[in-house]
Amino acid sequence: MRILVCFKAAPDVEMLIDEDWAVDKKLKIDTSFVKNTLNTYDESALEIALNLRDASEALGTNVELSTLTVDGGGATAILKTLYALRFTKAVRIEPQEDLRFRPAATAAIICQYVLHHSPQDAVLLGRQSDIGENAKTSLLVAEMLGWPCISQATHIELADENHLMVTHQVDDGHIRQRIRTPCVFSVGDAPCTSLRVPTLRDRMQYGKKAVDVLSVEDFQLPVETETLTGLEILRHARAGVIIEGKNPAEKARVLYEEHLKPMLSQK
Amino acid sequence: MKFKCIINGCLSHTRAQAEELNGFISRFLDPEASDGTTIIFYSQKDERKALPGLVPTQRAELVRIDRYHPESILDALARIEYSDDADLYLFPSGFAGSEIAVRWAFRQKGSSLVQVKHIDCTRDRVIAKKTAYVDHVLATFRLDRRPFCLSPARGCVDRLPIRARDNLVVTEHDFTGLNKGIRAHDFHWIPVEHAKHFENPRFLIVGGRGLQNKENVQFLKNMADAVGAEFGISRAVALNAWGPMHRLIGVSGTIAKPEICIAAGVSGAAAFYAGIEKSKFIIAINTDPLARIIKSSDVVVIDDYKTVMAELLKFFTFDGANEA
Numbered sequence: 209m210r211i212l213v214c215f216k217a218a219p220d221v222e223m224l225i226d227e228d229w230a231v232d233k234k235l236k237i238d239t240s241f242v243k244n245t246l247n248t249y250d251e252s253a254l255e256i257a258l259n260l261r262d263a264s265e266a267l268g269t270n271v272e273l274s275t276l277t278v279d280g281g282g283a284t285a286i287l288k289t290l291y292a293l294r295f296t297k298a299v300r301i302e303p304q305e306d307l308r309f310r311p312a313a314t315a316a317i318i319c320q321y322v323l324h325h326s327p328q329d330a331v332l333l334g335r336q337s338d339i340g341e342n343a344k345t346s347l348l349v350a351e352m353l354g355w356p357c358i359s360q361a362t363h364i365e366l367a368d369e370n371h372l373m374v375t376h377q378v379d380d381g382h383i384r385q386r387i388r389t390p391c392v393f394s395v396g397d398a399p400c401t402s403l404r405v406p407t408l409r410d411r412m413q414y415g416k417k418a419v420d421v422l423s424v425e426d427f428q429l430p431v432e433t434e435t436l437t438g439l440e441i442l443r444h445a446r447a448g449v450i451i452e453g454k455n456p457a458e459k460a461r462v463l464y465e466e467h468l469k470p471m472l473s474q475k
Numbered sequence: 476m477k478f479k480c481i482i483n484g485c486l487s488h489t490r491a492q493a494e495e496l497n498g499f500i501s502r503f504l505d506p507e508a509s510d511g512t513t514i515i516f517y518s519q520k521d522e523r524k525a526l527p528g529l530v531p532t533q534r535a536e537l538v539r540i541d542r543y544h545p546e547s548i549l550d551a552l553a554r555i556e557y558s559d560d561a562d563l564y565l566f567p568s569g570f571a572g573s574e575i576a577v578r579w580a581f582r583q584k585g586s587s588l589v590q591v592k593h594i595d596c597t598r599d600r601v602i603a604k605k606t607a608y609v610d611h612v613l614a615t616f617r618l619d620r621r622p623f624c625l626s627p628a629r630g631c632v633d634r635l636p637i638r639a640r641d642n643l644v645v646t647e648h649d650f651t652g653l654n655k656g657i658r659a660h661d662f663h664w665i666p667v668e669h670a671k672h673f674e675n676p677r678f679l680i681v682g683g684r685g686l687q688n689k690e691n692v693q694f695l696k697n698m699a700d701a702v703g704a705e706f707g708i709s710r711a712v713a714l715n716a717w718g719p720m721h722r723l724i725g726v727s728g729t730i731a732k733p734e735i736c737i738a739a740g741v742s743g744a745a746a747f748y749a750g751i752e753k754s755k756f757i758i759a760i761n762t763d764p765l766a767r768i769i770k771s772s773d774v775v776v777i778d779d780y781k782t783v784m785a786e787l788l789k790f791f792t793f794d795g796a797n798e799a
């Protein structure tokens with residue numbers, strides 16, 4: 209089974225302090241000085257795929273993992289890690305435009321990659337990115353490929369060569385069902401899916417392979433039907449009054465007597 | 476403007492979806508200039524009777540399908556909506572709503588936006604706002620292509636109860652059997668039990684990664700039970716499987732509106748904070764005086780959450796015993 213996992217690396221915006229948040233005339237926010245991190249949903253997708261490969265070894269089926277990112281270069285370290293985790297192919301597609309709010313363009317690239325460059329049985333990707341927060345790319349990949357889509361996937365197991373057993377979150381519960389490939393899996397809040405760390409030996413042995421870089425010119429990008437026209441920073445300041453006390457017991461007493469008790473006793 | 480509300484009545488929270496869309500319509504659409512129809516998908520025959528009471532518009536179409544499946548809803552919608560006269564489709568904020576909004580817009584060659592916080596619309600264009608940069612920024616979009624398919628952000632409007640209509644016009648469709656065969660194998664539905672007052676508790680205690688393990692999460696949950704508070708968790712706790720996902724607070728989980736909220740061992744990332752920002756009073760307990768939650772709380776205890784909470788419990792227990 210050929211599985212493609214798509215991911216995005218994005219600046220860790222939780223590292224920005226209040227003063228850093230400023231929007232320029234091109235509707236951009238300077239985040240160049242914070243480190244890039246792997247999107248949390250994509251991280252889960254990558255680990256789920258690795259678990260599938262582990263299981264395939266036990267079941268004697270063949271799972272081949274490859275990975276793709278549409279990225280200007282900030283994902284290089286992650287791509288190397290994925291090689292060290294023995295993904296067979298790691299591809300980076302260099303965008304020439306600002307794709308933050310262009311989920312249809314990103315989806316079209318992924319779809320054309322699968323159709324024209326590297327056929328797949330399953331595509332896994334996180335449900336939402338950090339910066340654009342569009343929550344659309346994975347759904348559009350499925351629509352463009354004309355494949356079924358399982359969204360909010362939290363757990364995937366190998367059933368046989370053409371089927372996967374998937375658990376996915378729905379409003380008010382979970383559904384567990386057997387799915388025939390090809391299929392797109394949009395990964396949601398999946399517990400216990402932190403990406404494993406490769407061994408030093410695997411880093412040395414596999415992590416140095418060159419990443420394939422494709423030009424975005426080889427892909428046709430659709431016109432987006434939604435256009436960004438403004439960005440406004442949200443600020444949430446409250447009083448932040450620090451409760452003083454010489455030890456935790458005293459602080460708890462002040463908290464209880466001056467705040468909790470009066471509020472809770474109001475009818 | 477012609478609009479349609481699409482409700483998934485195959486799962487167990489049909490009323491919540493209907494009341495949310497009712498709230499959205501009353502806040503953002505001009506009643507004089509809008510003409511609405513609600514399409515409710517359902518699968519159990521015995522649920523049909525209650526559906527007319529869950530319609531926030533003048534007309535309703537009740538569509539029976541085999542069971543909840545985005546594909547079944549999309550295919551059935553395509554059979555009903557052949558005339559392309561709708562300008563706007565509104566979907567609820569949950570997983571089903573936001574998924575179908577995007578896929579339906581693609582199939583209809585329209586535009587879509589999910590997790591929408593605000594709209595301003597005319598027949599030809601919609602201006603909508605939603606968050607970006609993990610909830611640090613409010614982004615404005617112009618949607619250019621009809622039909623406009625929107626799904627609101629969780630908790631962005633208050634639910635508005637549906638008023639009964641005597642003159643409701645109801646059309647019925649039966650699409651059972653339409654998608655026979657899709658993934659019919661090994662299908663299991665595992666419902667979760669929601670706490671009754673999880674969204675609107677008087678008192679909410681939330682634990683974050685600072686709790687460090689499952690036992691401590693249970694400790695805080697027990698304490699919440701003892702003092703009559705609801706208990707929620709951050710995504711870091713849920714992802715570590717220290718607590719159940721349905722207790723998740725934040726943009727991806729519940730947007731709570733308690734009177735008092737204690738956030739213990741939570742850094743206050745914006746995606747989390749959105750879930751408690753409607754609290755009247757926020758108390759943070761954190762060892763890090765520079766944590767983001769400090770500036771966005773009303774009062775703060777800089778200390779180890781466990782010691783502070785254990786001390787706090789003594790006061791509750793003492794007062795409780797005296798009252799008894």
Ligand SMILES: Cc1cc2nc3c(=O)[nH]c(=O)nc-3n(C[C@H](O)[C@H](O)[C@H](O)COP(=O)(O)OP(=O)(O)OC[C@H]3O[C@@H](n4cnc5c(N)ncnc54)[C@H](O)[C@@H]3O)c2cc1C
Nearest residue numbers: 683684685709710711725726727740742746747762763780
């Ligand atoms: C698209 C998207 C959606 C998201 N949606 C959500 C969501 O709905 N809900 C959500 O929660 N997150 C969400 N997140 C994740 C969010 O950005 C944060 O990563 C997450 O909220 C962090 O959880 P935390 O505060 O528990 O952990 P951390 O950020 O690790 O914070 C732990 C805190 O505990 C404090 N601490 C440590 N030890 C102690 C102690 N002994 N006593 C007191 N304090 C202590 C530390 O100082 C720190 O401030 C989302 C992320 C993305 C990208």
